[in-house]
Amino acid sequence: MYDFAVVGVGPAGARFARRAADAGYDVLALEKGEVGTPLACSGHVSTDIWEYVPDEARDRLFQNRIYGANFRVGGPDSKAYPFYKQREVSNVIDRVELDRTLADCAREAGADVREGHTVTAVEELDDRVRLTVSVAGEAGTVQFEAKMVAGCDGPTSRVRRALDLPEPSETLHGVLAFDPEPDDGDFVDVHLTVPRFFAWRIPRGDAGVEYGLAAPPGAEVTELFDALTNTYDVETEHFCSGAIPIGPPDRTTTRRAFLVGDAAAQTKPFTGGGILYGMTAADIAAATIDPDDPETLSAYESAWRDELSREIRLGHLVRRCYSFPEWLQRVGLRSLSGEIGVHMDKPSSFFSREHLKKLL
DSSP: OEEEEEEOOSHHHHHHHHHHHHTTOOEEEEOSSSTTOSOOSOOEEEGGGGGSSOGGGHHHHEEEEEOEEEEESSSTTSOOEEEEOSSOOEEEEOHHHHHHHHHHHHHHHTOEEESSEEEEEEEEOSSOEEEEEEETTOSSEEEEEEEEEEEOOOTTOHHHHHTTOOOOSEEEEEEEEEEOSOBOOSEEEEEEEETTEEEEEEEOBTTOEEEEEEEOTTSOHHHHHHHHHHHHTOOOEEEEEEEEEESOOSOOBOSSEEEOGGGGTOSOTTTOOOHHHHHHHHHHHHHHOBTTBTTHHHHHHHHHHHHHHHHHHHHHHHHHGGGSOHHHHHHHHHHHOEEOOOBTTBGGGGGSHHHHHHHO
């Protein structure tokens, strides 16, 4: 009998496992494959990421330094509207190595992290949760029991569906691939050429260049992606595809289960990124949930929403701008472009003293 069983060892799951183990709880963390693979997420993150990893991991993870973004209503030859800071805005990191580093941190804290363990069923009982698990290379299944289960298993969460928790409001289809040619540029390119979202180009230093986009269901993302890379006249490799949940469901907890990260759609509606939001929620879960007291799950539900709901709500407003007519997008970009004082994870920082000073 574990205190917590964590399903999914991405950033949110690994972070919760680490913090819960640090607090003295007996934690089992299960990953269906190898931690960090397959890659389905960009490695462009705010500099806040370094608060979550050991200092000695920085050199191993770091790939490039970003100072701003060129927004374009058309392709790479269209007019660029730059948004930038004098200091670095964000970093590009090795996304696979990030997951592995966070999982190692959980192990070092005392969590029992197991790869090649696929959860096939979740049964919630009065006093515990029972997981049925298929182990890679072994016949049959095994069962584990825990006082509570943390569903950190991504946008198509088995925990969420097994326990009949509501789905996210929307799921986008994201794709990305890489050009191996090194690029030390310090601006990303954002193209508002995709229905209700955008496409991007991210220089990754010696690791090459990342090209990607996300779009709502029904959009021909492969065709859109081919059009993007054709306009840049590049050949890409290591094509990746995945779901991006947008809009948290009304409820992310049951009597003995709770969702964290992409499983709870704790993501930025205006970029689809969820690494920092998910790890923020993981810290809140570790600080508020007592596996011996199911009533504490309501404290987690309230606390993570208090922390993230405002940013998510404002993020939805930002995203609406992607669907404005082109002429209005150009007017808005022209009037707002230049030096900024916003934080890339916090739309509320648009109203900060620092940004308003830059804007005026």
